[in-house]
Amino acid sequence: xxxxxxxxxxxxxxxxxxxxxxxxxxxxxxxxxxxxxxxxxxxxxxxxxxxxxxxxxxxxxxxxxxxxxxxxxxxxxxxxxxxxxxxxxxxxxxxxxxxxxxxxxxxxxxxxxxxxxxxxxxxxxxxxxxxxxxxxxxxxxxxxxxxxxxxxxxxxxxxxxxxxxxxxxxxxxxxxxxxxxxxxxxxxxxxxxxxxxxxxxxxxxxxxxxxxxxxxxxxxxxxxxxxxxxxxxxxxxxxxxxxxxxxxxxxxxxxxxxxxxxxxxxxxxxxxxxxxxxxxxxxxxxxxxxxx
Amino acid sequence: xxxxxxxxxxxxxxxxxxxxxxxxxxxxxxxxxxxxxxxxxxxxxxxxxxxxxxxxxxxxxxxxxxxxxxxxxxxxxxxxxxxxxxxxxxxxxxxxxxxxxxxxxxxxxxxxxxxxxxxxxxxxxxxxxxxxxxxxxxxxxxxxxxxxxxxxxxxxxxxxxxxxxxxxxxxxxxxxxxxxxxxxxxxxxxxxxxxxxxxxxxxxxxxxxxxxxxxxxxxxxxxxxxxxxxxxxxxxxxxxxxxxxxxxxxxxxxxxxxxxxxxxxxxxxxxxxxxxxxxxxxxxxxxxxxxxxxxxxxxxxxxxxxxxxxxxxxxxxxxxxxxxxxxxxxxxxxxxxxxxxxxxxxxxxxxxxxxxxxxxxxxxxxxxxxxxxxxxxxxxxxxxxxxxxxxxxxxxxxxxxxxxxxxxxxxxxxxxxxxxxxxxxxxxxxxxxxxxxxxxxxxxxxxxxxxxxxxxxxxxxxxxxxxxxxxxxxxxxxxxxxxxxxxxxxxxxxxxxxxxxxxxxxxxxxxxxxxxxxxxxxxxxxxxxxxxxxxxxxxxxxxxxxxxxxxxxxxxxxxxxxxxxxxxxxxxxxxxxxxxxxxxxxxxxxxxxxxxxxxxxxxxxxxxxxxxxxxxxxxxxxxxxxxxxxxxxxxxxxxxxxxxxxxxxxxxxxxx
Numbered sequence: 012x013x014x015x016x017x018x019x020x021x022x023x024x025x026x027x028x029x030x031x032x033x034x035x036x037x038x039x040x041x042x043x044x045x046x047x048x049x050x051x052x053x054x055x056x057x058x059x060x061x062x063x064x065x066x067x068x069x070x071x072x073x074x075x076x077x078x079x080x081x082x083x084x085x086x087x088x089x090x091x092x093x094x095x096x097x098x099x100x101x102x103x104x105x106x107x108x109x110x111x112x113x114x115x116x117x118x119x120x121x122x123x124x125x126x127x128x129x130x131x132x133x134x135x136x137x138x139x140x141x142x143x144x145x146x147x148x149x150x151x152x153x154x155x156x157x158x159x160x161x162x163x164x165x166x167x168x169x170x171x172x173x174x175x176x177x178x179x180x181x182x183x184x185x186x187x188x189x190x191x192x193x194x195x196x197x198x199x200x201x202x203x204x205x206x207x208x209x210x211x212x213x214x215x216x217x218x219x220x221x222x223x224x225x226x227x228x229x230x231x232x233x234x235x236x237x238x239x240x241x242x243x244x245x246x247x248x249x250x251x252x253x254x255x256x257x258x259x260x261x262x263x264x265x266x267x268x269x270x271x272x273x274x275x276x277x278x279x280x281x282x283x284x285x286x287x288x289x290x291x292x293x294x295x296x297x298x299x300x301x302x303x
Numbered sequence: 304x305x306x307x308x309x310x311x312x313x314x315x316x317x318x319x320x321x322x323x324x325x326x327x328x329x330x331x332x333x334x335x336x337x338x339x340x341x342x343x344x345x346x347x348x349x350x351x352x353x354x355x356x357x358x359x360x361x362x363x364x365x366x367x368x369x370x371x372x373x374x375x376x377x378x379x380x381x382x383x384x385x386x387x388x389x390x391x392x393x394x395x396x397x398x399x400x401x402x403x404x405x406x407x408x409x410x411x412x413x414x415x416x417x418x419x420x421x422x423x424x425x426x427x428x429x430x431x432x433x434x435x436x437x438x439x440x441x442x443x444x445x446x447x448x449x450x451x452x453x454x455x456x457x458x459x460x461x462x463x464x465x466x467x468x469x470x471x472x473x474x475x476x477x478x479x480x481x482x483x484x485x486x487x488x489x490x491x492x493x494x495x496x497x498x499x500x501x502x503x504x505x506x507x508x509x510x511x512x513x514x515x516x517x518x519x520x521x522x523x524x525x526x527x528x529x530x531x532x533x534x535x536x537x538x539x540x541x542x543x544x545x546x547x548x549x550x551x552x553x554x555x556x557x558x559x560x561x562x563x564x565x566x567x568x569x570x571x572x573x574x575x576x577x578x579x580x581x582x583x584x585x586x587x588x589x590x591x592x593x594x595x596x597x598x599x600x601x602x603x604x605x606x607x608x609x610x611x612x613x614x615x616x617x618x619x620x621x622x623x624x625x626x627x628x629x630x631x632x633x634x635x636x637x638x639x640x641x642x643x644x645x646x647x648x649x650x651x652x653x654x655x656x657x658x659x660x661x662x663x664x665x666x667x668x669x670x671x672x673x674x675x676x677x678x679x680x681x682x683x684x685x686x687x688x689x690x691x692x693x694x695x696x697x698x699x700x701x702x703x704x705x706x707x708x709x710x711x712x713x714x715x716x717x718x719x720x721x722x723x724x725x726x727x728x729x730x731x732x733x734x735x736x737x738x739x740x741x742x743x744x745x746x747x748x749x750x751x752x753x754x755x756x757x758x759x760x761x762x763x764x765x766x767x768x769x770x771x772x773x774x775x776x777x778x779x780x781x782x783x784x785x786x787x788x789x790x791x792x793x794x795x796x797x798x799x800x801x802x803x804x805x806x807x808x809x810x811x812x813x814x815x816x817x818x819x820x821x822x823x824x825x826x827x828x829x830x831x832x833x834x835x836x837x838x839x840x841x842x843x844x845x846x847x848x849x850x851x852x853x854x855x856x857x858x859x860x861x862x863x864x865x866x867x868x869x870x871x872x873x874x875x876x877x878x879x880x881x882x883x884x885x886x887x888x889x890x891x892x893x894x895x896x897x898x899x900x901x902x903x904x905x906x907x908x909x910x911x912x913x914x915x916x917x918x919x920x921x922x923x924x925x926x927x928x929x930x931x932x933x934x935x936x937x938x939x940x941x942x943x944x945x946x947x948x949x950x951x952x953x954x955x956x957x958x959x
Contacts, residue, residue, distance in 0.1 A: 105359075110645065113641045116637050123634075124634055284420055284423055
């Protein structure tokens, strides 16, 4: 019985880990092109989730609600890029770190005042009645998380490989200066990456809301773990995030089972510090050669 | 001089006295509480400014160090009955310890990674404070009685004076530290960690010390905070407090003690500002007008970009609108902090004090401190005896980057006292040779002998300390420091004063001596008149000369000049040649990497030519110029220079 319980915890943890991986994937997208990440990404997840909730309450069908939610995510991502990142990148300063933190705080405060501080349930047409697989209960909502994560990541990877715009994206990621000399606007590519990253954040919001409920603080712990996953996997390595995400999800689920739910954030944070100390480029990342 | 004394010291004294006598004039416990908090935040922000201002890194852990200090003090007092001073000492020590521990991972990191490591440290601290209930009582909160100091119980007023004394002591110590060699080293580190190591200063050590001191101050403030509040809860030391602290430093002005003072005043007053709508409207209105005027002026004079001018106006405008449409602005607290911080970051990056000090300096016309007498160059760079024997020997040196053989087994001997030219087409491995010798890269195989002994591999710092100094092809000057400080920071002699003495303000004499010696070196390269200029404002050619001056300040046995003439105009090249000759006459051995054949043949005693990571020729400049292998490497065809052939590389030297 106890063993089944442990497996149960691991499976639920793994589904949660997929969401961490998705948000971490959003960090990788913007880091690839502009060498910057949005420290307020968690707030994008949260705001998009709230917007989706409001759209649903207006009576829109689920599919249209999701599409509109993703669109909002893209717009929010563009807003972050324009107001917090571009100037700092132009000045070659690291001001974007503080500015994205600040924007996150602004989003937090605005949503707290518009939608209230309470956690609210998120209606979804997908059933949350569990069914048993080898004695472990899995809900369709959890399955939908896995499908959604792989669907959106696959779509973006396909876009990067198959379309001209996507190839421009890859070009800027590989060598910004060379890409600019070939007539690709690095600025626009960074914008594009922030928009896609916003879509990814919104998708994460839609996917986890049925599980975690929607509230201003829903993503503040999530984003820390996503940082952790992104750094451990390597900020510039593609699919490593999925493996690390699942690993972290399982690890924290077991931590809260064995030690206590108050400690559930600890493995992620410790992993983050350890990864930064031992291998700042991540497990799957390449070592950088210092040039002078 | 007198003016400086009156205005600079006078202002500090005046504020200190004012702060000290306020409680005697106004007996108001609310006011006293604010003043106490001002002193505590002052200490906390001075600590934060070391990392945010001087090291230029986004440090998100300072709120955690406040918490660590507060809980340490609280626990040792309530559990072990410590008195006040030992409790504060314990708090500071624990803060320094955690700061040093966190510095291990944070040391090697820059920018976002540094911010992330401090962010996760903060989140970890909050978790631990919440969960270690047997120590901290968790969310329930910890009662902290105010302990006696030397047998006396301090009343509110007495405790305020104690905090003020600590604040003043910290202020003085930090002023001493930051104007000393250490402060310069911190700033050098921010501008170029690589050059900090290459100049023998030690990037890791200084970063660790800066971070440890900053964290210790945070925890000292935490100890005082515990005895001031007498009740601690983990949820105080969280993300929001950290944003407020950063607001204090950024708004007040980075790299400035006065900025910190202004910043802490503002964050102490903020809650009161938010509790009164009228007051809030007045201040946000003033901010809006300020942003409007500054923005329009910047747009008209075209000194600021449209975004930089418009964004603060929009942000402050939103604040004013917010005040008009909401009755309870307390609910919007976070948005208000965010908008203020945003407007300042974008529109006034140097902060209020940075902005004000420019005008104040003009208004009172305070002259900078005069320089001491310039030393004799012959006393600074003492002529070394040269014996013509091998000084540096490379034995079958190899460096591969994956499959790329950047250096593929070269053997070179550089004799003491000579100028040894190292030439070759682009991509021939010249810069890699320099980077391997100077320790930026560890070689794949092979040995380097210096003074007949095996040289350490892969450590810029250790190689520099052994007497090899270098310049960089892509300039690595300390761009935000004045020219003279760029040279001073590389001087060995001046590091001899140890940290405690520096904090006490001793060691001024060695600073004066370093100044006079630096002036002599600057005079030698012709930059004496630019000593006060900020390095980034120098023209390009002068920056190259500054790199040489800085490398000379190390008093090296071997000087490696990595393409010193790149991008220089013809008259500048002439100047450079004279300087190189002068340096060589002082007995300093030089390795000169160069493209200009003219420079090489005029200056070098012996020339080594590299191609594809191998030595293809070595000899006197005249022989080299006639060597068919060299001509082929450079021009892509052998021995028929008059025939027009395909030119395979972009580096065509001027064959004169």
